[in-house]
Amino acid sequence: MVNTGLPAGWEVRHSNSKNLPYYFNSMTRESRWEPPEDTDLETLKAYMAKYHSGAAAYPDGSNQDDGKIRCSHLLVKHRDSRRPSSWREADITRSKEEAREILRGHQERILEGEIRLGDLATSESDCSSARKKGDLGFFGRGEMQKEFEEPAFALQPGEISDIVDSPSGLHLIERVQ
Template sequence: MMKKSILALSLSGALLLGACANDGGSATGGTIVEGTNISVTEEAFLQELKDRHGDELLKEMVEKQILDQVIANADIDQAKVEEEVNTFKAEFGVETDEELLQILQMQFGLPVETMEEFKNEFIISRLAIQGLMTQDIDGADLEIIDEDQIEVEASHILVEEKETAEEILAKINAGEDFQELATEHSIDPGSAQRGGELGFFGKGRMVPEFEAAAFNLEIGEVSELVETEYGYHIIKVTDKRVIVKTYDEVMEELYNEANIKVNDPQFKELF
């Protein structure tokens, strides 16, 4: 899922080409390439860019400014941002910022040079939009909420042997730290690095036995042993939320609030 998110974020060649229009390389209306029976004016070049990539690029630019406003108004917990970064690292099996950046640049073509750039342009904007898509389950009217709208945030410890799982559960019940025990004992390589954290997930994302247990726990509650094809799990639910709007519904509202007016006839029907 994380890799798909990155692919969706990868910017097209249009965005990179569009930068040419703003780098001040030549005077407006000048000739930017010339030779024997060859002449490419800036006006012709920019028109070609508009014709080929204009819709996509203009949408990107407008959406970025809308998202910048959302981010400015959002109260994003920096700890949550770091948690997201660590999730990416675990997903790709790397430990350092430099290794993660290399994967983002080389495998996905993401034009980010620093981890701060990645946080600002991807993680923080995603968290800000999620804040508009969801609400705490405590404030939701569960009588009108479909179960498919509910997401659970959970951590788990996975081991192969039932006896080992029973020993770990006894330690948890005796007050030992769940995250430390997950890091020490869990055989799930991705989540173990994060103290067992799995993040939020909805119905259909986990194997049935795991899902049934997680969705029946209260926030802060730890499960009994849950056996699946992967081994024995100990699950702790850390939060729940309700998806009240889709991404498209949120963006439509934001576009409406922005009162967009298109002055170029070529893009009159774009928004």
């Protein structure tokens, strides 16, 4: 049996409606999007990377086609964004400079090691990828807006960009792979 890092009775399942993994306790019938208390997060992270990121599709476990990278991001929209609304706010009225200040605060917390980008994206990102800790999955050149793609491809795995301005809003990008 594969060690997931989850406490006894818990397992990882996949939601077909949201196309996301979730946690289910077969004894209590409880389900949740966040890992339960007492989870070994490092073991869970390794398990999720191996079994729930599409790695099974690639025999070498690389989980990527040639030239593709994987990134997470934290998006803060402003009133001049392409679609100034999100799951967090129906009508975003903040200025671009206000959005920049919000993102600078998030950037400072991340760089100081107070919180990880993905954990912050879950509650603070204006992108629907927030429910996946900002994970955008694998993408190649020409699949993202140029303003986003260029800085993303310039990052090395583990690096986080400075503030990136795109038609969608302002981003912090973390290259995962």
